[in-house]
Amino acid sequence: MARLIFLVLAIALVYWLLRRFRQPPTEYRDVSQTEDMVSCARCGLNLPKSEAIASGADYYCCEAHRRESDKE
Numbered sequence: 094m095a096r097l098i099f100l101v102l103a104i105a106l107v108y109w110l111l112r113r114f115r116q117p118p119t120e121y122r123d124v125s126q127t128e129d130m131v132s133c134a135r136c137g138l139n140l141p142k143s144e145a146i147a148s149g150a151d152y153y154c155c156e157a158h159r160r161e162s163d164k165e
């Protein structure tokens with residue numbers, strides 16, 4: 094019985110090592126997910142492009158700043 098447990102543990106260890114070496118470290122995967130940052134044309138606040146409000150070639154942090162810039 095002890096042999097069987099040892100065998101199972103050995104297989105688990107080999108499996109774990111193979112998985113560890115095959116998968117790239119998480120740091121590398123996070124780099125590809127980094128978003129473009131843009132700054133608000135009104136106040137200069139930096140924010141991710143997906144959260145910014147685009148107006149022509151400019152980006153704004155909120156709807157209020159986009160409207161304020163439209164008035165000028």
Ligand SMILES: [Zn+2]
Nearest residue numbers: 133136154158
């Ligand atoms: Zn702003």
